[in-house]
Amino acid sequence: MKTKVRSSERQFALTKRRMEPVHVVSYWILVLLALVFTGNVFAADVAGDFSTANKFYAQGKFADAANAYEKILASGTASPNLLFNYGNAEFKSGNLGKAITAFRRAELLAPRDSEIRTNLNFVRNQVQGATVRESRWQNWLGNLSLNERAVFAAITFWLTFLLLAAKQLRPARAAKLKSVTWIFAALTIFSGTILGVQAANHFSRQTAVVISAQETARSGPFEDAQNAFAVHDGAELSVLDRRDDWVQVADSSGKSGWLNKSQVEILPGA
């Protein structure tokens, strides 16, 4: 028993010697370097794939380019530029719905990018049939991404409460801080309200983009249901309901019907 205790003490002593502060710092530096290095390697891989896809595009091999961009996206990485190029490649391949989906996803990441908006509008103009468009109010909401608006609201919220706390800690300066506190409180209420509306729009007002050439919406969520109305590639429809593999959609004229999930891509609101 005594021997065991001694050996464990020795082990502890050894460990202690190994984990001296200098060693700990070295260890963490190594970990960080490894992380940075693997990150760089990963980024280099993605950049290489991106460049290859761009080459396909330049050669006019749009379907190959679209596949290459899609592969990068499938790895869980995204950027506005990647989605922008993917949208271009899908458009040139004749897939309007997939192009619109890509541009709209890019717009969610970079809401004020005029080039994305230009291409999105261009592709939308090629789409036939009734389609749902964002209202002026939704377009205004979309000028800031949901995360940007959340950060803005959080900053005003934090500043308001920190100013209130400062007034408690420094009562002598309370009078000076009063007007600033009111301004930030008003900003907090305003930005919080807008954030709430945008969040509700984002999570509840989903859009289904048709990604097949020509489909027929059915009157019920099953294959044998009667035809309700025809939808075209790229048509943007409001999502009303979901059931198993079916999505209930409505077009701008108010007609509603069911489409299979494989025929559409679901996008969140602005």
Next chain:
Amino acid sequence: MSRIIRHIFLIVAFLFLAATGLISSRARAATFTAALDRDTISLGETATLSLNFEGGQPTKLPPPDVPGLQFGTPSRSFSQNIDLNSGQVNAKLTLSFPVVPQREGEFTIPALTADVNGQQLSTPPLKLTVLKADAPPAAAIDSGNEIAFMKLSLSDKKVYVGQMLTAQLQVCLRDDVQDFGNFQFTSQPADGFTINKMAQGQNQREQIGNRIYTVIPLTFALTAIKTGTLSLGPFTASATLVVPSANDQGGDPFFRQFFNQGERKQIPLATGTLTAQSVPLPAENVPANFNGAVGDYQLTATAGPTNLTVGDPVTVRVMISGRGDLGSVTLPDQTALRDFKIFAPTSKVKYSDQLGMEGDKTFEEIVTPQNSDVHEWPRFSFSFFNPDDGQYHTLTEHAVPLLVKAAAATPMPAIAANKNSAPENQTPQDILPIKENIGLLAQPSTPLVARPVFLAAQAVPVLAFLAALIWRKRTDNLANNPRLRRQRAVAQLIASGMDDLKKLAAENKSDEFFALLFRLLQEQLGERLDCPASAITENVIDEHAVLRDAPQPMREALHELFQLCNLARYAPVRGTSELNSVAAQFEKVIHELQEVKA
């Protein structure tokens, strides 16, 4: 006065009779009868079916349903008369249905059943004979006996399948017809033709036989849809005419034309049947791209822009104008154009005549060159069969040269280069080119507002504010309570004094030890007894009310500590261990003293 009484008596009598009449009419059995105003009519005429209810009103009456007869919306008439002899009120409701036959033949209107005052009443079946409406014989027309008639004619007797032609219907009204209206076709049979648009021409006056007739021309556009013998007609129609009344033919004709109100008559009209021979299109010399267009057409085609990059859209506009069934004209098959991706074309037809036989049809399609080897949009050909000369014709537009560059990521068109020019407000010709750099990468993730960490972080400023608020309250409390402030100061002094005592005991500094001990005792007792520390002596232990009620051992310990302090001034120096035990005793007493209620 007596007149007034007589009037009142009459009104009362009338009301009494009316009341008794209503009661008696209710008591009487209800009746339900049906009648046709005529039992034989011609196709195009309208009969009237009257349903009469006496002694009650129907609560439920299913509408008549006879195949071949169309029943219109009924008109209601209600009458009530009082039989002063019997004192009974006869109420009668009549529903009149206009009956329009759809074809000739014998029809039976079945027995109708209605629920009247809870009774199920039925009518016997009624028979209606509908005769074929024939065109009047030529002799009758020439004699001027026909007040109105219709004539039908075809523009061609030999047609090609798919050819458009016209048929003209003339409605002729004799000069003594004062008014003409409610003209309605009852049948327009056409075997092998489709009847398209109709246009009404200018009315003309024409002498037919020995009478002047007003001729109303109606022209129909027809398309032959099959080969063989095609037939058109007989067209049947009905119209309402106002003609001079037969009972008012006397007097001066000049005045008669102003004062004769005329007689309204509904008359059937019918035409004869016309035939035409439809022949198939010739099988010889059929152009390869012929897709069924029959008529006489011209072709115009344009394509642009011509300087573009692979994948850029080119808008091709094809306009086919001329005479024929433009609605059925389609673009020739273009699947052989493998170097282009061709989107489904849109088309717009603009007719230049009322019959829809002349005009132009414009096709607009978006095509995109798929590689940089494309140098032209190939020449475009359109073939049609012209029935006027019985030959096929092919129209060709020249090829449009295209300058197609390979798609590149680097060049930026002007629209994208100027970011301040709000490109979304312009109408670009193509999408903006791809981007060279991948840009800032991001992992798609849940929005911040849906992340628990983000939401929890929002509690931090609230907690900071609450902490500051509590601190502020406590500070204010302390500032307003000197006793509490002294209690805290003494507690702090005792805590630091204990350390000093131990230090002095360890250094064996007896004088300083007991001096400090005495001072600490004064401070603690002064705080407890709420009096100045300098005023504290051993006597307060027995004299002050607070300490008098304190536990005896504590009081004795306090006495002992005071005495030790006094003795230390005279007694020899004590050892470290003894000072340590005194310090421990002091610590214990101080703790007990702090528990004493002040």
